[in-house]
Amino acid sequence: MSENDQEVVDAELVDDDHLPALTRPAPPARPAVDRHTVLYPGQNLPTEDDAPRYTERDLYVSERTAERLKNQSAPKNTSANYESQRNLFKAWCAQHGRVAIPCTTATYVEYVAHLIELGRSPNSISAAMSAIRTAMPEDMKPGTKQARGMLNEYRKEWSKRTAVRKAPPITDALLRAMVASCDLTTPAGVRDRCVLLLGRGALNRRIELADLSIADVSVDDDFVTLHIRSSKTDQDGKGEHTDIPADPDPLLDPVAAVRDWLTVLHRLGVSEGAFFRALTSRGTLQNRSVATERGNYVTGDAINDWVRGRAHRAGAKNWQQITAHGLRRGGAQAIAAVGGDPT
Known part of the structure; x- marks a missing residue:
């Protein structure tokens, strides 16, 4: 015997009848279908083997994208x-x-x-x-x-x-009375007139008025233009421009109202930031150092209070129900009454 013949081989003896040894076939792939699957004639039944193989790369977003998702508008x-x-x-x-x-x-x-x-x-x-x-x-x-x-x-x-109570519309007659109640020798009176006429002319929501910056308001002899940076109907933040025409009636002229309020702001040392400001009873700027959420920008509730206060001074019997929304309703009704489209 040669040296090779003397090597010990560790192997399993198999009967000749069982050769060659066969491996078990792999089970067929499971169909990947549900009740929404639609197949055309001749298409093969999709299986799990046809499904894509996802890795971690397919599941994670970048830190920059994650930050954007957190700050969705x-x-x-x-x-x-x-x-x-x-x-x-x-x-x-x-x-x-x-x-x-x-x-x-x-x-x-x-x-x-x-x-x-x-x-x-x-x-x-x-x-x-x-x-x-x-x-x-x-x-x-x-x-x-x-x-x-x-x-x-x-x-x-x-x-x-439950009776659904909507804010009553501020009619033309009531608006005139409310504006007339504004003492234009005081900063608060000048501010409130501006709020009333811009809210009526632009049909703004109260928070849109509260969010206005000085840079968002431009004025010339014929128009006041408001840049609404974002609104309930503009969540993408594209912004909208609203033009309010001048009124020949000095009492109701938004151009004069804006110019007078900008003059007051200038005297108060304000040239940028929030357009409408909270004032003290003496007509000075209210200390907003503790207003951490909105800073110098007032809230929509503050706009409501100013409007309701003017309704009270104007002698409105239902003044407690009056809100800034009444400016929008009254303006929309006035436009519709002459055949216009308030939307």
Whole structure:
């Protein structure tokens, strides 16, 4: 025997009848279909092997993109309200031993029923429902059919027992009386006249007036032009320009009102920043050092207070119901009355 013949070979002996040894065939790939799959004649059934192979690169966004996503242009008050609604939902789920995110449809429906029992307004409940659903992963959102059905029935009950009170429109006659109540020898009177005439002429929402900067307001002999940087209907922040024509009536002339208010601001040492300012009873600038949220920019509620105060001074019987929204309603009705389109 040669040296090679003497080597020990460790191998399994297989009967000749079982040669050659066969490997088990791989199981067929599972079909990758669901109830939405549509195939054309001749197409092969898609399988899991046809699906793309994702890696971490396909799932992560860059830090810059993540920052942009955090700063999406949702209205600040809407974002804050959504966060509050989600926190209330999480607390309720914790109290009742339910999973909050992602929640089941039953949990979602039960929470809506809970809000109905608390007597929340239908609009508040609808906002809470939206806040909760948008907090869920895209493919794990709860169903809405049952919850919406309950809410629709509740809305009918609500409308029967609750009278919807809209801010009354500020008519032409009331507007004249309100503007006439403005003492133009005082900074507050000059400011309030400007608020009334811009709010009426541009049909602005109160927060849009409050958000105006001096740079957003331009004036010439024929027009006042407002640059509304963002609004409820312009969440992309493209901005809109609104022209308010001069009025031959000196009492109601927005051009004169803006020029007079800019003169007051100049005397107060203001040349940039917020257009409408909070004032003291002596006509000086109010200290806004603690106003961390809006700084020198007043709130929409402040605009409301100024408008309501002028309605009171003008002797309006329903002055407590008057809001800045009445300027929009009154202006829109006046435009529609002469065949114009207020939108």
